[in-house]
Amino acid sequence: MLQILLIISVILLSAGGASAQKKYDPGVSDTEIKIGNLVPYSGPASSYGIGGKTHAAFFKMINDNGGIGGRKVNLISYDDAYSPPKAVEQVRKLVESDEVFLVFQTLGTASNVAIQKYLNQKKVPQLFVATGAARFGDPKHYPWTIGFVPTYRAEARIYATYIDQNHPNAKIGIIYQNDDFGKDYLLGLKDVLGDKYGRMVVSEVPYEVGFPTIESQVVAIKSANPDILIDITTPKFAAQVIKKVAELGWHPVHIVASTSASIGAVLKPAGMENAQGILSAYYQMDVTDPQWDSAPGMKAYRAFLDKYLPDIDRTQSAPFAAYNASMVLAEVLKRCGDDLTRENVMKQVTNLDLALDTLLPSVRVKTSPTDYFPIEQLQMMRFTRDHWQMFGPVIDTHLD
Template sequence: MKNKKLNNKKLQLFAAAAAFSLLATQSALAQKKYDTGASDTEIKIGNVEAYSGPASAYGIIGKTEEAYFKMINDNGGVNGRKINFISYDDGYSPPKTVEQIRKLIESDEVLFVFNALGTPTQSAVQKYQNTKKVPQLFVATGASKWNDPKHFPWTMGFQPSYRAEARIFAKYILKEKPNAKIAVFYQNDDFGKDYVTGLKDIFGEKAKELIVAEESYETTEPSIDSHIVKLKGTGADVLVDSTTPKFAAQTIKKMAELEWKPMHLLTDVSISIGAVMKPAGLEASEGILSAGYLKDASDPQWKGDEGMKKFVAFADKYMPGANLSDANLVYGYAAAETMVQVLKQCGDDLTRANVMKQAASLKDFAPDTLLPGIKVNTGPTDFAPIEQLRMMQFKNGKWDFFGDVISAEVGG
């Protein structure tokens, strides 16, 4: 009888252990969820970049992200998985973008596409990626169209939107020059048109009086000199300039030649000292205004800053010889750091749906290279990660911030 009881107890214990083991196995299996592009050892991330063509100044963003992910891999990866970053050149040409994105998704089988560059180029693949349900994550363009979770639940931008930045410019103009004569010079696509819309959001009915000229250019134009001559002829005393780096440098140079000195507000897209101000001439760039959200690695004010120390240590080791005064480096670093945060939050659920869910669940995340007080916040109905800026002016070869951090939320 005693032996029978013991055997029963053993059987019960064995059954309990077996059940526990089965549950543990099921639980482990339940915890690990993968879509195409993810496994126990790897996360495949796709990217397209303008390594050539009219926007090639941005190519360094992709190189920075590649180097950042290499640093992460050298330190054990994310939750034990290495990042396989596959980046192609699309030459800032929409047909080429379509070809490269299809290759990444259908041949390389990436889990998602991260920080792909350009408004016209990314617009060309937005519907395709949303139909395929492949995240188009942290798009490297500030078009306000990327914040539309209702119609495009698989697309999310990264930097503050152009429209929001234009609103801040408009508020600044009204305060400093209420009777301004404003010329708007913009790229003829969603990127440029967002600035025009943002200005008019604030000016309202007064826009007809304030804006004396709206002049657009095409990215295929070799030179925009004739546009600048025409704009000077309007008698405008304020220029709102939403051009990409190559054309921004040409604009600054031509304005100096013509000795045209209006209040010059330049898009955050083209504030790189290395890629725009130096080629245009530091003297010619003196006094230009913009709004920013990133620290400048070449500015001595950040020397003791903890985040900047991390960035400089990274650049020294993984990008030796890189031009730290190029704002595209600190941008690429911030985007890659935010991407890694999303992957950390994903844990072992590396499905495309969970990647989007975690990207839309960022709370007060502060990448190393963002200005103090500016944080990344997202939600299920808020696909605009950064919505704060500070006004700044180019003085003595560097950008000086002034005023408080301004919230650039729509309606704000």
């Protein structure tokens, strides 16, 4: 009898130890991990909606292959129409009604600003925000929010350095979105140009996201006769700018923010012939560049598209960016094991050092508890014929 009791007690202790190893926060169970996502499927930035569809397709692929740790990933994605008030409404629904474990890759500076304080107060991870605004890498004030792509301010430093080295006496015209997205680029330009900024910039024209067109702003900039046009716009407006510049017979050195470097979403609608010679910068492989056709990461991405997104325009860069972010999130969740708490997610997210075979060589996903900028390398590129050509070195854009 004593032996039987000892065996039973050992079994009970073992069972208790096993259950103690599993730690869950809201949104997680033995069979499921609920992830929240906001994307503008409608509104002025609806071209980015393909990112949300890519995340859904990626995690369907993950689930078809057994999930993560035996758990299926349930991605709940809502349309915020690129509207901050709508983003607040939808994120509250995700957290309070759907009870998601974390919020992932919400797109847009204004939308993420609108929900940042709320998510940090709730201690819900706001992971890999789809914006390069520097405020999303501030662990002191917002420890539950982390960025993903190089910051807009750091990207602008690269453009300013290029201008300073190659066109030191040029006159510059700038069109920019009148929010943190656009203003971060201006700060980066000023970081490098310093006192020369006021002399070199002859026209600085903002626009609002609700404008139907910004063609008149392009005309206003041209009237100042700048040699260089810096185009800090989202895809819909970038296509308008490129097309209008061509219609005006204007031939400035045209620099387009990486947010609008997509061939499918921007350059094709603007007219490929109008985009020749445009400059930008990027951190991932160009999906249209033949040099990457044999790369293992590109082959895997195209196989994913063949099965899960067969009908999308393969010249778009947004799906590839969403695919890369999804890969990193999957790795983070895998590393969490059975400790699927929000605190452990942030521990894993802030201790990354990954080499993805879909990024440019030497670009890494790297974080620390004091560095919330996962990707900090970029390379300049020039649009030639039907694809982007990289040039110059890969530059580390780390913000001091």
